Amino acid sequence: MINALQSIEDVNALIESGKTLFLAGDEQALKQLKPGNWIGGTIPYFMAETGGEVNRDKIFVTEVPEYVTSSKISAYDAEQLKNVYNDTYANGFSLILIPAMSDVHFSFALNAPEYPSFGKSPLVGWITGVHLDDLGKVTPKVFNGVSGSVSEKEAYVLHCELPANLYASLDIVNLFDQGEGDTLVFKKSGWDADTVVVNGKEMSFVEYVEQKGLDTRLPLVADYSGAKINVSFQSVDKENGKVVFYAPVFEGMEYRQAANVGNYVKEFTAHLPRENTENIAFSCNCILNFLYSELEGKQTGHVKGPITFGEVAYQLLNQTLAYLSINEISSN
Template sequence: MNASRTPPARPVSGTLMDLQDTLVAIRSGAYLSIAADEALLRRLPPGNWLAGSIPYFMAQDGGETSRQKLFVTELPTHAGTPQLRWYDAASLHRVALDAPAHGLTVLIVPAFSDVHSRFAREAPAFEDMYMKPLVGWIAGVHLDDLGQAAPVVANGQTLVFSHDKALAVHIPLPESIYPRIDILNLFQPGGGDAIRFPSTGFSAQECFVNGQLVNLAQYLAQKGIDTRLPLVADYSGAMINVSFKAVDAAAGRVDFYAPVFDDVEYRIAEPVPDYARSFAQSLPGDALGARWSCNCILNYLYGGLEGQRTGPITGPMTFGEIAYQLLNQTMVYVNLEKL
């Protein structure tokens, strides 16, 4: 009876499904990007899918946390068969080189792994990066499971799961279609102090505030800074966030969800009063046709997005977003434009 079940109509950027509808989608032979709790992913049959663990979603009915549902996005197959390929920390530099000359790559990376760290630090310098469209996301876990479960990435063609390798699907596209990658960052640099770091990394003790060397943890405490607001930097006209992960006042150390770089000036972001409304108002009209998207778990949490919509775009709420490089507290989406 289930074999004849028809999957429900879904937004182009994907929909949140129960297991039975996901099985129907897999058995159709379509190439799929899937996000769900690891236990649910391990119940899936072989098929043309790649997946990462996460139980937080911007679904068709609004933000939702679920260990019983899967977010499914159908990938385009306009110009040939997509290719799934694993990358460890040593081979990750090839991710753009291996991409088709004209196409789109979707990359899923397990959080807190060596491959996550390497991508975050070095991706902007990878050969052919920025020459070939690349998006993706960082797999995570339910926040109740932090420290107890490791994020996982899965290859549906082989049913191999990995906690320490990234998985890409390289999708060829016809010359008549261009994958336009957009990032929507609600945050702008505030008018406060200029902050620089003496070294690149996921943590920092010291930083330069307006040119003066200070302990960052002490500075944040003394200024009463809301660490739900990210550091924001201008990367050649694009506003890029680095989100605070933890502040250890006793150790005088601050940890981040993405690396700070030693050649970039940062400022604490201006507050965003209404995340859901801001996302909806900031999206252009053609966002309705987005073919793939993801957003950040921190936006979901800090913006109170459970039960709220972020305009017409759906997608997993992840531990990090990828638009060529690692992003934080940002929406990433892809439109396929006809040339």
Template sequence: MKNVLSNTLVSLEEAKDLIRKGEPLSVAGSEELLAQLPAGNWIGGTSSYFMAEGGGVLSSDQVFVSHLPEGAGICFKTYEADQLHDIMDDAPDNGFSMVIIPSGSGALRQFSEGSRYWEDILLKPVVGWVSGINLADLGKAVPKVFLGTDASAHDNVAVVAHVSLPAHQLALVETVNIFERDESCVIRFDERGTEVVDCVVDGQRMKFIDFLKSKGNEDGKLPIIGNFSGANINVSIQSVDEESGKVTFYAPVFQDVEYSLAKDIADYSARFTSELDNCDSTGLVSSCNCILNYLHGELEGKKAGELQGPITFGEIAYLLHNQTLVTLRVL
């Protein structure tokens, strides 16, 4: 039977005990706490924000543990930025690869720009999240990931748990995206990257910052939504520089993808809670929720559905997502 502490916030000592028992885990917490965990069957990433039983919480004295499936074959590995494409070679034919990558790293850039071109990327489930920091420590701390087999910390690699499932089980990766396209106009960009100045809107070239202002989105609260062969993937706005006109994203835009601005949402928190109330948690292994949902939805202290997990700085469901909740279920 799976341990009752399988997908929840626990104390540091409880997490240590699970690891010493040989439990295979994914762990989220502050760098200070993760650095105290013993070597064992786990991967981890830094985050101090969580959706817990009582709602959203910022915690520096607890870690979030997600138990990887019992009866599975699990291989823990790290991948340098220039090795990330090897993830697909090592991915199981039936199962999933759980990936954690540090925010702001070269490894994340390589993944976000290159993974859509990997062979088999949509055939073998790749799921996970982007590690971050306490926002109070911006400019002072660096996001980290941990390879539990030797309890080592890294700031520019991906840590991966390749999980092979028995033939009678299936991994299911799902996303919750509260945003809808505003299809009144189509946005295109000239090149791939996370920074832009110009764009083309319905065939007319303009500065992207001017487009955002015309839509009342100069604060960047609403993402743009890319049409990836019918799949809607959010790209969130990190910053807008009025002086230079430069707009920076949390994920790259691509020159061959059509984008639309998301429709405005009257009550962000209510919409998010409503969507989560409809989520199926049967066979849940893990879930992660974007820090922007936590902030814009004012989720601190608020319960939004039954899903618990780390609050993250990007979500991985085959590709990199923003302002999205991602779940992994095994059925």
């Protein structure tokens, strides 16, 4: 099973051989692919065999294992995406691609945990992006190799069914822990905030960030019943008096800014799963980790995949590695 950067020629050979593929690559590279059973999202950043890599010419290939008994590709707009969990196979997993900054991105981020049948099967994937030099010039897109369609407004999902002796499980690696600082609560859910309640006292969030001199490379972290879930800072918009995020904050949730991680590569490698790593079928990591920790040319253990504008592990995540494993059901 291939899980690696490949040349366009090699990817086309895989497509022509009938493989089902989940792809990541620059828009110009994806445009050169032949029709077939694949979906792809735009991004030129990867964690490859040789470490972090920016590459506009190659495509990261995740080959769907041959033991998958059935698969189907579905497209969803912002309204339809609530059905994504209902559409999953009873025993299987689903791989999702969502174009960044689209209505479907915003809707998924705010609403995924409330979708009907939430979590029925693992839903893993990523938010598609662009080379940072192209921000504002080209839009993130998703490609459907079966229909030939390309979209900047829809999410594409590859639903996969597993045989009865296998199960898929989805987990995350998040190096960030809640720090010892203030408790931050927001009065409404959203992608930006003008005010924040700091240890019970409401104030301007822009002023708070400035007064505290917050390092906005460190995300806000919430404790989801034992899972650390990040919300990353996008910008501090002094002119409009608001702080903008890469994922929504949720009303009533308690956040603290993350403690400093130190040596990202060392810590990341230490946190990676050590058992049954050969069972990891897909993973992706965040471009903010790639940038802030200067991962280009550095290896982060054995986990490979696209470096993305947001990760999906049941819901939207920031600055987190998401990975899908496929394991045999124990007979005990």
